[in-house]
Amino acid sequence: MSFRTRLTFALLVATLVPVIALALILRADMQDRLTTQYEQRIASLVDTIVATLDEKKGEVTRDLESVRVSIMSDNQFRTGLESGSTAARRYVIDYAERAIRLTGMSSLLILDQRNRILSSGHFRNEYDRIDSNLSELISGPEKEFLLVEIRGADSVFTTLASARELTLGDYQLTLIGGISIEGLISDLRRANSDVVISLSQTESANGLETSTDSQFTRLTRSIELPFISLERDAVSPAALQVDYPNSELLSMKRSVDKLIIVVGSIGLLLSLLIAGWLGSVMSAPIAALSSKTKLINLDNLNVNFHSSRSDEIGDLSRTLSVMTTRLRKSRREILDAERRATIGDIARQINHDIKNGLTPIRNIVQYFDETAKTEGGDVTPVFLERRDTLLSSIEYLRQLATNYAKLSTPADRNSIDLVDIVRRIVEDTAQAGHHAINFSASSKSIQISATELALRRIFENMIGNAVDASLTVESPINVIVDVVENVAVVRVEDHGTGVPNEDRSRIFDDFYTTKAEGTGLGLSIVRRLVMDLHGTVRLEESSGDGSTFVVTLPVAN
Numbered sequence: 001m002s003f004r005t006r007l008t009f010a011l012l013v014a015t016l017v018p019v020i021a022l023a024l025i026l027r028a029d030m031q032d033r034l035t036t037q038y039e040q041r042i043a044s045l046v047d048t049i050v051a052t053l054d055e056k057k058g059e060v061t062r063d064l065e066s067v068r069v070s071i072m073s074d075n076q077f078r079t080g081l082e083s084g085s086t087a088a089r090r091y092v093i094d095y096a097e098r099a100i101r102l103t104g105m106s107s108l109l110i111l112d113q114r115n116r117i118l119s120s121g122h123f124r125n126e127y128d129r130i131d132s133n134l135s136e137l138i139s140g141p142e143k144e145f146l147l148v149e150i151r152g153a154d155s156v157f158t159t160l161a162s163a164r165e166l167t168l169g170d171y172q173l174t175l176i177g178g179i180s181i182e183g184l185i186s187d188l189r190r191a192n193s194d195v196v197i198s199l200s201q202t203e204s205a206n207g208l209e210t211s212t213d214s215q216f217t218r219l220t221r222s223i224e225l226p227f228i229s230l231e232r233d234a235v236s237p238a239a240l241q242v243d244y245p246n247s248e249l250l251s252m253k254r255s256v257d258k259l260i261i262v263v264g265s266i267g268l269l270l271s272l273l274i275a276g277w278l279g280s281v282m283s284a285p286i287a288a289l290s291s292k293t294k295l296i297n298l299d300n301l302n303v304n305f306h307s308s309r310s311d312e313i314g315d316l317s318r319t320l321s322v323m324t325t326r327l328r329k330s331r332r333e334i335l336d337a338e339r340r341a342t343i344g345d346i347a348r349q350i351n352h353d354i355k356n357g358l359t360p361i362r363n364i365v366q367y368f369d370e371t372a373k374t375e376g377g378d379v380t381p382v383f384l385e386r387r388d389t390l391l392s393s394i395e396y397l398r399q400l401a402t403n404y405a406k407l408s409t410p411a412d413r414n415s416i417d418l419v420d421i422v423r424r425i426v427e428d429t430a431q432a433g434h435h436a437i438n439f440s441a442s443s444k445s446i447q448i449s450a451t452e453l454a455l456r457r458i459f460e461n462m463i464g465n466a467v468d469a470s471l472t473v474e475s476p477i478n479v480i481v482d483v484v485e486n487v488a489v490v491r492v493e494d495h496g497t498g499v500p501n502e503d504r505s506r507i508f509d510d511f512y513t514t515k516a517e518g519t520g521l522g523l524s525i526v527r528r529l530v531m532d533l534h535g536t537v538r539l540e541e542s543s544g545d546g547s548t549f550v551v552t553l554p555v556a557n
Contacts, residue, residue: 008279015271023264030256038249045195046221046242049188053223053240056160056179057145063103064164064177070099071110071173072166081118081171096121106180107150107159111135113172121177123153133232135174138163147181147199147238149230156230157182158199185240196243201227201236220244285313289320296324352521356460357397363432364390389428399453415556418446418488419481421455426479429463436474437463441481446488449556454529461522462492462549469496469547488553495546499539507539526551 071077080092096108100121108121115135120126138146138161148161161178185197200222220243227238295303303324307317364386383390419441430437466477478493499507508527523537530537535553542548 002283005279007283008275011275011278012271015275016268019264019267019271023260023267027256027260031253034249034252034256038246038252042221042242042244045192045244046223049192049197049240049242050223052188053160053184056184057162060105060145060160060162060178063105064162064175066103067099067108067177068164068166068175071095071175072168078168082169093119093124093127095119097124103177105177106157106183107161108175108177109134109150111174111176118173123151125153126151131232134176134228135163137228137232137235138176139165139174145178145225146235147225147227148176148178149228150178151230160184160225181240194244196245198241198243199238200241201229201238285309289313289317293320296327302328349521349525352525353400353457354397356457356464357393357400359464360389360393360428360432364393367432386431389431392424392428396453396456413449413451415447416450416452416455418448418450418455418490418553419444421452422459422479422481422490425456425459425463429460429467435467435470435477437467437477437479439479439481443481443483446481446483447556448488448533448553450533450553454533458526458529458551459490459492461526462551465522465549466492466494466496466547469494469498483555486555488555490551490553491548492551493546493548498542498545498547504539508537 074095076088076091077095080088080090080095083089092110096110096119098121100106100108106122108119109117109131110119111117111131111134113135115131115133117126117129117131134148138148145160145162147158149156150159150161158181159178160181161176164175166173166175181199185199188197189195220241222239222241224237224239226235228235289305292303292305305317305321305324307314309317367386368383423439423441426437426439429435463477463479470477475495477495478491480489480491480493482489482491508523527537530551530553533553535551537549537551540548540550
């Protein structure tokens with residue numbers, strides 16, 4: 001992920017988090033306001049219903065009072081109570097029915113002190129029935145209006161009723177009148193079509209609450225009223241339950257959610273565009289620095305990082321400019337050091353190769369000197385015997401000088417007999433150093449593709465190292481030439497001091513030596529020459545004294 005992308009993402013998050021938080025806060029606040037307004041609307045509606053109930057209660061109160069006053073002043077009613085005549089009694093029985101027609105109440109009972117029904121306005125034939133405990137229950141304290149189940153001609157219905165007591169001669173009468181709660185509910189429903197009003201004969205909280213039924217989510221308000229059932233056993237709690245479906249509220253909330261989603265989507269799009277633009281503007285200097293930095297390499301350190309900015313990016317540009325200046329200076333110093341080191345390496349390698357070529361010549365000259373002193377000065381036989389070795393060493397030095405003049409090894413390779421080259425080097429080294437060297441070969445001739453100079457440099461180094469490592473001239477050195485699976489293998493074994501374990505991994509490194517006067521180039525030159533011939537050279541593990549070096553070279557086709 002690029003810096004610009006990360007910066008854009010960070011800016012987008014920094015922008016969206018407060019926007020989303022604000023949107024959620026606004027949503028919650030708007031929904032709370034809508035809910036509050038809706039509940040206030042329901043409360044107002046319930047207050048209207050309560051006011052209607054109070055109005056109906058007032059009407060019932062007035063009607064009962066008018067009936068009470070009428071009875072007290074009605075001598076015929078008094079006569080009907082005291083007389084046993086049928087006509088007088090019929091007047092009392094029909095009195096409540098006439099009063100209902102005049103007042104508009106739904107029910108009216110006139111009971112004596114024994115709870116015997118003297119007259120029933122809603123069910124004429126109910127007279128003389130004992131309605132136990134009704135007077136006591138309805139006339140109790142703080143029960144001005146109650147819901148009372150009344151037996152009608154066809155069914156039982158509930159009225160919102162109240163009671164009035166009066167004394168008429170020897171009779172203690174109770175008037176119980178009211179209006180039908182079912183009719184009242186129907187009137188209220190017609191006035192408010194969205195409201196569901198029902199009578200609940202269970203205890204309910206008096207207040208607004210939210211509940212869910214199988215049909216709709218609603219806001220409920222319960223108006224508590226005492227209730228007397230048909231059994232007349234006790235006064236139990238009941239309530240008028242006003243249910244108002246809040247589908248309109250939910251619809252308004254969904255509209256608010258849609259509005260917030262639309263506004264939020266627009267805000268998200270704007271935030272994305274602004275964040276992308278700011279990310280592009282803010283990352284442009286970094287991208288420019290990155291492009292310039294990609295141009296830097298050891299061959300191109302002249303990149304201009306100049307900047308007039310005064311912020312951190314300007315500081316970074318100036319730091320990069322100082323860095324490239326230091327790199328240019330360091331590069332010049334490194335090139336000078338490498339040039340000096342290369343000249344020194346070449347000088348040491350030339351010194352090493354010349355010493356290898358001069359060693360046989362020095363040994364022959366020393367042999368001439370010894371012969372001249374011991375045999376009267378006639379060195380002609382010795383010269384003839386050593387002439388090939390002397391000429392070979394001179395030719396080696398000549399080719400070496402030619403190669404160094406060209407600064408490259410001759411590229412032309414010929415098919416050369418490896419056995420012959422190694423045998424001659426062994427013989428020359430043994431004669432020159434008076435050292436015992438055992439030579440063996442599995443074949444008379446093994447042809448490989450190489451140059452004689454390269455082979456002489458390889459094996460003169462290796463055999464010379466074996467001689468130097470030997471403790472005495474009698475310490476045997478074994479040189480074995482073999483062919484294994486079309487690969488020539490040359491083993492050089494000595495019984496000298498060996499190579500310490502800690503030096504084995506570095507023995508072929510440039511300038512690494514364990515000799516007091518060594519240059520550290522012999523084995524590194526051997527490794528490089530062998531690799532040029534597509535071969536390998538290694539130091540074998542040894543459990544005893546001495547060392548064994550193995551060179552493998554591909555056999556020529």
